[in-house]
Amino acid sequence: MGYKVAVVGASGNVGREMLATLTERNFPVDDVVALASSRSAGREVSFGDDTLKIQDLAKYDFKGTDIVLSSPGAKVSAEFAPRAAAAGAVVIDNTSHFRMDPDVPLVVPEVNAYAIADYKKKGIIANPNCSTIQMVVALKPLHDLAIVKRVVVSTYQSVSGAGKDAMDELFNQTRGVFMNNAPAPEVFTKTIAFNVIPQIDMFMDDHMTKEEWKMVVETKKILDPKIKVCANCVRVPVFIGHAAMVNVEFENDIDATMAKRALQGAPGITLIDLESEMEYVTPAEIAGEDNVFVSRVREDVTVENGLNFWCVADNLRKGAALNAVQIAEILVREYM
Numbered sequence: 001m002g003y004k005v006a007v008v009g010a011s012g013n014v015g016r017e018m019l020a021t022l023t024e025r026n027f028p029v030d031d032v033v034a035l036a037s038s039r040s041a042g043r044e045v046s047f048g049d050d051t052l053k054i055q056d057l058a059k060y061d062f063k064g065t066d067i068v069l070s071s072p073g074a075k076v077s078a079e080f081a082p083r084a085a086a087a088g089a090v091v092i093d094n095t096s097h098f099r100m101d102p103d104v105p106l107v108v109p110e111v112n113a114y115a116i117a118d119y120k121k122k123g124i125i126a127n128p129n130c131s132t133i134q135m136v137v138a139l140k141p142l143h144d145l146a147i148v149k150r151v152v153v154s155t156y157q158s159v160s161g162a163g164k165d166a167m168d169e170l171f172n173q174t175r176g177v178f179m180n181n182a183p184a185p186e187v188f189t190k191t192i193a194f195n196v197i198p199q200i201d202m203f204m205d206d207h208m209t210k211e212e213w214k215m216v217v218e219t220k221k222i223l224d225p226k227i228k229v230c231a232n233c234v235r236v237p238v239f240i241g242h243a244a245m246v247n248v249e250f251e252n253d254i255d256a257t258m259a260k261r262a263l264q265g266a267p268g269i270t271l272i273d274l275e276s277e278m279e280y281v282t283p284a285e286i287a288g289e290d291n292v293f294v295s296r297v298r299e300d301v302t303v304e305n306g307l308n309f310w311c312v313a314d315n316l317r318k319g320a321a322l323n324a325v326q327i328a329e330i331l332v333r334e335y336m
């Protein structure tokens with residue numbers, strides 16, 4: 001039996017990736033509907049070999065829709081998701097709006113698939129922030145092994161996380177630098193071409209950015225509320241793929257050999273060793289891949305039970321669309 005699935009935000013980077021991921025993974029669909037704002041209604045998007053005409057989200061009746069995969073803006077989700085849930089659909093939402101709601105599970109299947117059961121409370125499941133997802137996938141087997149106490153993470157995040165206009169801005173500025181007519185920043189606060197920007201999302205009262213705050217609170221909700229996280233999030237001129245250098249202090253004894261053994265074969269992880277042919281991986285090498293890639297696992301001798309590692313993932317796939325489709329797969333297999 002197949003399901004009726006709606007994709008909200010179908011014209012955006014993540015929405016398109018959601019449609020592609022559904023077909024690639026042969027998700028059991030009978031009917032797929034592409035939804036977006038009235039501005040995008042009537043435009044066409046690909047779904048495998050088919051083309052879907054985008055319908056107006058505001059006018060769509062969710063009755064009879066089983067699952068909604070959603071990635072519009074947070075304000076749009078706040079309005080439409082309860083309406084869709086009231087009509088009987090389960091909404092898997094990629095925006096930040098519901099993530100910290102105690103009645104909404106925040107799920108990374110490799111880490112806390114059990115939490116999906118709580119979808120019954122509001123009919124909504126939240127997909128975490130991209131940089132959080134890849135970090136908690138890598139931390140999970142290490143936490144099981146030696147209990148993570150504190151994490152200091154520095155991210156190197158690609159522009160696709162900020163949407164299609166951000167990708168265009170990087171492209172046009174990069175070309176413009178050589179033509180002497182680089183456009184002024186519009187999506188980002190500073191020039192992104194040939195530069196790095198230590199701000200993702202807005203600043204909060206304590207001078208942390210919202211992206212950094214998300215990494216702190218989401219890690220606690222998904223993995224363990226006792227873990228302390230110090231996050232530093234930086235935008236880099238890369239189109240697809242987020243990277244993070246992660247420093248971890250553990251409660252119990254651990255060394256690099258034990259950590260690599262735990263990471264090797266852990267769900268959703270590819271471990272690349274210095275001894276292997278690739279030595280380590282970069283975002284450009286893993287765009288389009290499903291797994292979280294971990295390399296440069298080494299001891300940090302400046303603290304007791306300390307480790308460093310480098311972690312890279314495709315932010316549009318595991319960081320967004322794939323994680324949402326994996327949740328939907330568990331939902332239909334175990335709960336529907």
Ligand code: 2RA
Nearest residue numbers: 129130131157161162
């Ligand atoms: C970014 N974390 O990379 C955001 C996307 N969710 O901007």
